[in-house]
Amino acid sequence: MVLVPIYCQLPLVHFPEYDGLDENFVRIYVMDSHRVFMIGWEYPPLNSGGLGVACQGLTEALAADGGLIYFTLPYQLPSSVSHMRVLACRHPAWDEPADAPPFSAYRSVGRDSTQPAPSRHRFSPDTMAAGLPGSQLEQQVAEYAQVVTQRARQYSDFDVIHAHDWMSLPAAQQVKALSNRPMVAHVHSTEHDRIPHGHGSRYIIDAERRGLAAADYVIAVSNYTKRLLVHKYGLDPARVRVVHNGIHPLQEPAEPGRHHFAHRRPVVVFMGRMTVQKGPDYFLRLAAALVKKQPNILLVMAGSGDMYHQLLLSAAGQNLSTSVLFSGFVRDRQRQVLLDRADVLVMPSVSEPFGLVALEAAQRHTPVIVSKSSGVSEVLPAAVQLDFWDIDAMVDSIISLLNDPGQAAHQARSQLNQLDSLSWHKAAQLVKRIYHQALQKRK
Incomplete structure (x- = not known):
């Protein structure tokens, strides 16, 4: 050097x-x-x-x-x-095929990634207790x-x-x-x-x-x-x-309001892995509370993860199937369209080191609500910041943004200005x- x-x-x-x-x-x-x-x-x-x-x-x-x-x-x-x-x-x-990742980098050990290791590894039942590799991911x-x-x-x-x-x-x-x-x-x-x-x-x-x-x-x-x-x-x-x-500069301008799926329905989006860290269960509680106050609302849960099926069954059990859409993992154009269409993005993470999705949403002129337990709140102070467990406060903030276009537009502009330093x-x-x-x- x-x-x-x-x-x-x-x-x-x-x-x-x-x-x-x-x-x-x-x-x-x-x-x-x-x-x-x-x-x-x-x-x-x-x-x-x-x-x-x-x-x-x-x-x-x-x-x-x-x-x-x-x-x-x-x-x-x-x-x-x-x-x-x-x-x-x-x-x-x-x-696995040469172009297939062995495992998700984020899969929670202790849940679906803690599969018994193949016999070639010869691990004992006490492997995890001994602090040695005990799942396929760890091996x-x-x-x-x-x-x-x-x-x-x-x-x-x-x-x-x-x-x-x-x-x-x-x-x-x-x-x-x-x-x-x-x-x-x-x-x-x-x-x-x-x-x-x-x-x-x-x-x-x-x-x-x-x-x-x-x-x-x-x-x-x-x-x-x-x-x-x-x-x-x-x-x-x-x-x-x-x-x-x-954050990467946009390759093409954001198009808020141009996409017409869920026409005339307010759309609130969760975008992230369906794992305990990201708080999707809190978003589902939020969905149940919002539907009572605004029956025509659509809540989109975009992502996959070990809690996906549990959340799907929970939504069905609460008669939320017509109000909560599980889209699965989205990327590229689908991701952009969903963030453009969203009236509000909610990130209710229990513990979020950063939270890039909040910056993506802000870049596409979407008002954001983030957990106080997140790193992105340090660089996006214009976003609404709430405790992940405070469902009532989240409901009030979302209803306020949906009912006051001026407030939503002001927050979106403030967020966008704060991205200039990133x-x-x-x-x-x-x-x-x-x-x-x-x-x-x-x-």
Whole structure:
């Protein structure tokens, strides 16, 4: 790695160590060509949530700024990616097709992902209690780490290791031990978020604790997540840096009001995984309360997950089948149309490290209600912020937005203005600064 002194205009990101220097120009050192060995688990179009979207936004911005990125995945992408080198790291024992993700990155261990491991793994009934891999997901994470480490030997000309979430941490630790390069752990979600009421996987919590302890620096996607990491994992706050997610510019203008499905009906949308973390059960309670006050309302639950069938049966049991539409997972054009049509998006997450969907909705001029237990509330203060459990307050806020177009339009404009300060380029600048500090620390 070469450090080149240059003169440039003040950076977009504020660095306290530059305070007091010339306000127009400042002498800084930037990495001439940062080379990153980035360990991922999912990437669009084969993604089940925001992790893949965040990886795409960040890597595109880093590459646009001159970075060389090796990006590992446990499967092959269906098409090539031009801005980085994608390394498919499939273990030979896996039975899934080469272009199929082994498991969802977000599937809650303890629910449908805790399937008995195949007999080749020879686990005892006490495996989970012993803190060893006990589900297929956990075993495949361990096997993924083996293959990633082999790839790191092949592509060894990197400066820094960047790992996303717990699925990548075992691999990152092995690559760090092999290469003696600094490691950055990027936390998009923790087991304490996914299982917010406790009783999460001890194996995953231990994997998170070990991986975060091994990292030179930890990136949290919000101050909300930073506080959780400091409290639950005992991390030094000085070692945890907050980098909020960005958002991609729209490729085509939003079209609010143009789409006419559910004509003349107010539409309220939940968009996310059907897991306890995201609060879909609270949204269903909200639906039951809203229908009593506004019988013609349509509530759309867009997503899939381990609670999907339970919620479907619950809606039917409450005679909500004509008022609640389960659309399944939506992406691309379907996602855009639904957000354009929505009168309100509700994100009632129990514990939400960030919440990219709130930014997507704001970008498409849709008023947003978010849980106070979310990271996105830090960057989107114009959104209505409520406790996820406060159904009465949510009902009142939704009815108010539906009945007062002026209020809804004002909130939508305010949200849109707040997006101006968010970009993946800004996030990439902060991440590059963390790389630089990690490398300097090793000298």
